[in-house]
Amino acid sequence: MEKGDVNREMGVQAAALFVPDLDDLAAVVAKVLSTNYSVSSCTVVECPDLTKPPFDLAAPGICGKTKLVEIGGVPNLVPEAKYAEKVYDFEALGKLANLDGSFVLGAGAGSKHVVGVNCEMMPNLILEGEKHAAKNNTRVARVNAENDKCVLEHYGEKYDSKEFCLLCNAFCSAGDSGKVLKVVAKVRTGDDNLVSCIRKGILSHYGPEKPIGMGGTFLIKSGKVKTHVMPDFCSCPLLSEEDVANWLNFYEMDSPFMCLSTFISQDPGLDLRVEHTHGYSLENQQGGHYHTDVTPDQIEYVGYFNVAQEIVRVDKPTETHMIGRD
Numbered sequence: 001m002e003k004g005d006v007n008r009e010m011g012v013q014a015a016a017l018f019v020p021d022l023d024d025l026a027a028v029v030a031k032v033l034s035t036n037y038s039v040s041s042c043t044v045v046e047c048p049d050l051t052k053p054p055f056d057l058a059a060p061g062i063c064g065k066t067k068l069v070e071i072g073g074v075p076n077l078v079p080e081a082k083y084a085e086k087v088y089d090f091e092a093l094g095k096l097a098n099l100d101g102s103f104v105l106g107a108g109a110g111s112k113h114v115v116g117v118n119c120e121m122m123p124n125l126i127l128e129g130e131k132h133a134a135k136n137n138t139r140v141a142r143v144n145a146e147n148d149k150c151v152l153e154h155y156g157e158k159y160d161s162k163e164f165c166l167l168c169n170a171f172c173s174a175g176d177s178g179k180v181l182k183v184v185a186k187v188r189t190g191d192d193n194l195v196s197c198i199r200k201g202i203l204s205h206y207g208p209e210k211p212i213g214m215g216g217t218f219l220i221k222s223g224k225v226k227t228h229v230m231p232d233f234c235s236c237p238l239l240s241e242e243d244v245a246n247w248l249n250f251y252e253m254d255s256p257f258m259c260l261s262t263f264i265s266q267d268p269g270l271d272l273r274v275e276h277t278h279g280y281s282l283e284n285q286q287g288g289h290y291h292t293d294v295t296p297d298q299i300e301y302v303g304y305f306n307v308a309q310e311i312v313r314v315d316k317p318t319e320t321h322m323i324g325r326d
C-alpha cells in the first residue's frame, strides 16, 4: 500500500486542563497509593537528571510548557488497520501542534513503513528547536514472527526515524528540571496497576469537572510485568475485545523495566485514551505495552510525574468505539 503524507491536513483541538497545586496533588496521590500498596509515598521533589541510568530519557527533566498530545487512535487499527493513510511524523506534528523543541515521551505505534512490520513504540525524543539539542532515544518492540519472541530496537540509531503509525499518546515538555511528583510503591495489595490507581484517585478527589493530565516515567525495580506487543496487522477484522486479545502477543517481562506514561483523570470530550504506558528494558532487551505487574509481593516502583497544562488532540478519528483501550 502507498504511504500517506505526513504533512497532510489534520484536525487539531486543544483544551486547558485543571492544574492543581503540586503539594495538594502529592497528598491525594499518597493517599490513594496507600490503598493499593503496602509501602508507598508521593512527595514533591526536584526532578533528578533523568538522562542518567536507569531512566535513559532524552532530556534531563519533564518540566516547562507541559502538554498532553493524543494523535490518531485505536479506530485507526480496529476493526481494520488503515495504516497506509495514517502515517505521522513528530517533526511535522511539532509544526502543527506548536511543539518545536519539545521533549516527547509516551506510548504509540512504530511505523510499518520504517520497521517492516506493525510494532510498539516508546517515544523518547527531543524535537528540533533552539533550546536542547535534538536527540532520539525512541525504542520500538516488535514480534519476531519465527519464534514469537519480542525484539527491542533503537528507533533513533537503527532507523533514524521520527515517523509513526495509527496512534500515539505523548507527554510533551520543555525537558527542563523543576518540581515533580516522586512516587514510590511496593508490594501491591489492591487490583489496580500503578497508573490506574493514581488516575482513579485523582478523579475521585478532584471530580470529572476538573480534568487533570499527567505524564512521566516510572521504573519497575523488581518483580515482573504483563505486557503486550502488537504482531503484524491482522488480515481479518478485529470486532471485539476478545478478537484484539487473541491477536496480540502477551508477555511477562522482567525488571528492571522503564516505563513512559501518560494519563488523564477525565476525558473532556476529545475521545481520549485515558491512560497509556509503554516501557522497555535495556538489560533484558524487551519492551511493550504495560498492563500491570504480575508479582504483587515482589513489585517495586519508583517514578517521576508532572502535570500537563493543556491537552491537544490531533487527527481525532471520525468513527470511534471503545474497543482496545485497555
Ligand SMILES: [Zn+2]
Residues within 6 Å of the ligand: 107, 108, 276, 277, 278, 289
Ligand atoms: Zn500501547
